[in-house]
Amino acid sequence: MKTRNPADYPVLGVLYLGPAHGYDLCRELRERLGEVWTLRTSHIYALLAGLEKDGLVRHDRIDQETRPAKKVFSITDGGRLVFLAWVRSPVMNVRDIRLEFLTKLHFARFDSPTAVADLVTNQLSVCRSTQKRLKREETLCRTETDRAALDFRLAMLSATVTWLVKLLPPDLRRFAETG
Structure with a gap:
């Protein structure tokens, strides 16, 4: 499978929800993802060209009476x-x-009724697995800087796990808090 530019996915996400021309796509990305992704219009058009070349999107030319045709x-x-x-x-x-x-997380809401909970649960599993691996590495720290870096990573993971658990529905949250 080809390694994709991470910015391809928000563009595909907007198009997953329905067809759009370039300007609408830019507006939708700003409205949907705000400050999460800040893609310039020229960047979006470049991404669209690559996605089209790879067969992941296609375009139709729509004639307009008083303006040039739009894709x-x-x-x-x-x-x-x-x-x-x-x-x-x-x-x-x-x-x-x-x-x-x-x-x-934003686009999973449009996938299926269980998509958000599944994504969060899988992300919790990855984070907890990484926490366990890093805790095993604590004995390998040779310097104060190594120890500080590892402590920082563990603190970030701990905060991320707490945040992820809060994203779950209450019935799943109780189980995840003990997991």
Whole structure:
């Protein structure tokens, strides 16, 4: 599977919800994801070109009476598969929570009734596994700086786990707090 530019996915996400031309796509991204993703219009058009080249989106030219024709983009079946596989998978690094996970969380709401809980549960599993691995590495710290860096990473993971648990519905939250 081709490694994709992470910025491809919010573009695919908007198109997953319905066709859009470039300007509408830019507006939708700003409205939906606010400060999570800040993509310039020129960047979005470059992403669309790459996605179209890879067969994940296509466009139709729509003639307008008083303006030049516009391209309306839509996601292909292949694009849908790539997007949903991305949305349903947790991020592997805590540093990707702020950008990628929040984007996945937004679009998972449009996937299925259980998609958000599944995504959060899988992300909790990844974070807890990473916590266990890092705790095993505590004995390997040779310097104060190594120890401080590890303590920082563990604190970030602990805060992330607490936040993720709060995202779950109450019936799942009780189970996750003890997990």
